Amino acid sequence: MSGGEKITVVKIGGNVIDNEAALDRFVRDFAQLPSPKVLIHGGGKLATRLAEQLEIPTTMVEGRRVTDEATLDVVTMVYAGLVNKRIVAKLQAQGCNALGFSGADGNMIPARRRNPEPIDYGFVGDISSSEINTTLLDTLLTSGITPVFCAITHDAKGTLLNSNADSVASAVAVASATIAPTNLVFCFEKQGVLRDVEDEGSVIGLITRADYPALRSEGVISKGMIPKIDNAFYAIESGVESVSIKHSEEVANPQAGTTIRNE
Amino acid sequence: MSGGEKITVVKIGGNVIDNEAALDRFVRDFAQLPSPKVLIHGGGKLATRLAEQLEIPTTMVEGRRVTDEATLDVVTMVYAGLVNKRIVAKLQAQGCNALGFSGADGNMIPARRRNPEPIDYGFVGDISSSEINTTLLDTLLTSGITPVFCAITHDAKGTLLNSNADSVASAVAVASATIAPTNLVFCFEKQGVLRDVEDEGSVIGLITRADYPALRSEGVISKGMIPKIDNAFYAIESGVESVSIKHSEEVANPQAGTTIRNE
Numbered sequence: 187m188s189g190g191e192k193i194t195v196v197k198i199g200g201n202v203i204d205n206e207a208a209l210d211r212f213v214r215d216f217a218q219l220p221s222p223k224v225l226i227h228g229g230g231k232l233a234t235r236l237a238e239q240l241e242i243p244t245t246m247v248e249g250r251r252v253t254d255e256a257t258l259d260v261v262t263m264v265y266a267g268l269v270n271k272r273i274v275a276k277l278q279a280q281g282c283n284a285l286g287f288s289g290a291d292g293n294m295i296p297a298r299r300r301n302p303e304p305i306d307y308g309f310v311g312d313i314s315s316s317e318i319n320t321t322l323l324d325t326l327l328t329s330g331i332t333p334v335f336c337a338i339t340h341d342a343k344g345t346l347l348n349s350n351a352d353s354v355a356s357a358v359a360v361a362s363a364t365i366a367p368t369n370l371v372f373c374f375e376k377q378g379v380l381r382d383v384e385d386e387g388s389v390i391g392l393i394t395r396a397d398y399p400a401l402r403s404e405g406v407i408s409k410g411m412i413p414k415i416d417n418a419f420y421a422i423e424s425g426v427e428s429v430s431i432k433h434s435e436e437v438a439n440p441q442a443g444t445t446i447r448n449e
Numbered sequence: 450m451s452g453g454e455k456i457t458v459v460k461i462g463g464n465v466i467d468n469e470a471a472l473d474r475f476v477r478d479f480a481q482l483p484s485p486k487v488l489i490h491g492g493g494k495l496a497t498r499l500a501e502q503l504e505i506p507t508t509m510v511e512g513r514r515v516t517d518e519a520t521l522d523v524v525t526m527v528y529a530g531l532v533n534k535r536i537v538a539k540l541q542a543q544g545c546n547a548l549g550f551s552g553a554d555g556n557m558i559p560a561r562r563r564n565p566e567p568i569d570y571g572f573v574g575d576i577s578s579s580e581i582n583t584t585l586l587d588t589l590l591t592s593g594i595t596p597v598f599c600a601i602t603h604d605a606k607g608t609l610l611n612s613n614a615d616s617v618a619s620a621v622a623v624a625s626a627t628i629a630p631t632n633l634v635f636c637f638e639k640q641g642v643l644r645d646v647e648d649e650g651s652v653i654g655l656i657t658r659a660d661y662p663a664l665r666s667e668g669v670i671s672k673g674m675i676p677k678i679d680n681a682f683y684a685i686e687s688g689v690e691s692v693s694i695k696h697s698e699e700v701a702n703p704q705a706g707t708t709i710r711n712e
Contacts, residue, residue, distance in 0.1 A: 236526075239503055240502055262530050262534050262535075263499075263526035263527060263530040263531045264530070266529070266530045266531075266533075266534045267525050267527070267529045267530020267533075267534075268529075268530065270529075271525050271530075271553055271601060271609055272609070274551070274554055275553040275603045275608065276607050278553055278603060278605055279605065279607035283556060284553075284555075285554045285555040286551070286553075286554045287548075288534050288537070288549070290538040290541055290549075291537055291547070291548045291549050292547075292548040292594060293546060322592070322594075325588070325592055329585070331555060338534060340541060342541055343542050344539050344541070345538065346534055346535070346538050
């Protein structure tokens with residue numbers, strides 16, 4: 187890419203995808219962001235609902251879902267098909283030249299199937315930012331394309347894999363930081379990392395590496411927020427300029443939400 | 450694209466997609482074809498099966514399926530999700546740098562929703578080769594990418610549409626012929642256009658515009674073969690160098706099947 191431009195990588199979470207009004211608003215705001223930019227989307231509850239309708243049993247191991255073959259088909263249909271194409275069509279209608287991707291497309295995100303020992307999670311793929319196809323990413327961004335990724339990847343041997351959308355976002359941001367300075371924004375249905383989960387006004391504006399252990403031991407950062415913050419620190423330590431966590435309605439507001447800094 | 454190269458546009462029909470062994474063989478053969486090349490795939494019976502499992506009623510008008518909103522979701526999941534990504538992953542495993550597309554992606558194939566008068570077929574889109582994004586197609590082919598299209602398109606106003614895969618193949622071939630000389634190959638489960646549908650040895654080697662009326666009035670070309678041949682003539686009359694119709698196992702054999710010529 188020709189120099190000077192910054193790349194914005196945005197992850198939009200599943201709860202926003204389940205709410206059409208919220209998704210439409212987010213899409214309008216995202217379409218207005220300056221290019222070059224990249225969108226990564228989660229799945230939402232559509233896949234769970236479809237699996238239920240198809241009577242595909244859900245197997246949980248240590249609180250995490252196992253992706254068997256039938257489940258892989260469901261998430262491929264919902265994430266790479268329905269959700270990805272709906273978002274792409276909505277962005278196109280807003281004048282944003284979106285192009286949808288699974289990790290198999292253009293070999294953009296090769297993944298490694300997770301070791302089945304000690305726990306076999308099935309068709310789950312772990313990714314490494316160093317394996318992302320930055321040449322193609324650069325070509326697309328230079329052509330004015332906005333890539334839109336779901337979290338379906340592949341093992342490059344013919345098998346699709348289910349990956350974590352936050353991890354895809356971090357890895358894509360790290361890869362994009364080798365092309366141009368990159369900001370990573372995690373958007374979801376809350377105002378940021380909250381000191382009190384019941385109080386949307388209690389946003390923690392800044393989290394540094396030094397703050398993190400105390401926030402975890404106090405239980406302020408727990409459950410699903412832990413991998414998000416881990417991904418954020420990984421991204422910053424790997425060359426991403428800034429990471430923020432904010433409400434989907436604030437995607438265009440640089441002051442909003444929680445900023446993660448490595449100091 | 451830099452001069453001299455020919456583009457091969459291949460359509461693979463639904464019956465081959467339903468048969469994993471046949472699809473694997475086709476994918477291996479297609480991967481060996483010289484680049485630049487483009488693949489368009491049909492849907493197969495997976496969408497019908499999924500609609501049945503989800504108890505989505507099928508509405509037929511004058512023998513043709515109506516694409517209501519629930520059906521549009523099903524075909525988007527199956528064609529743009531499951532089938533497209535499976536084929537892309539299989540091609541990647543064969544060293545072919547495939548990238549899957551709906552018509553919404555990169556605004557590659559804008560379509561017009563079919564007039565609801567006299568018959569409302571729902572979310573069905575008709576396409577025109579002149580509206581295909583040849584600039585992006587050229588960029589991708591120059592980058593060594595093999596685009597893989599399903600027949601889901603969009604109206605560029607945010608709505609996905611269901612289109613006919615043969616028509617997508619013809620339109621993409623006509624657009625590609627403005628980039629470089631293009632051959633269009635329709636692959637399916639028969640050896641070509643047969644004089645006697647019961648006899649795979651009765652392939653008609655050549656059909657010209659002059660032969661066509663007699664073949665239709667004799668009933669040799671009937672039903673589903675009529676739009677295929679119409680699409681073939683349209684392609685040739687619009688700049689495509691040659692069109693052939695052949696068995697999926699013969700994709701790499703220029704002598705096999707039926708050739709359509711405009712003389």
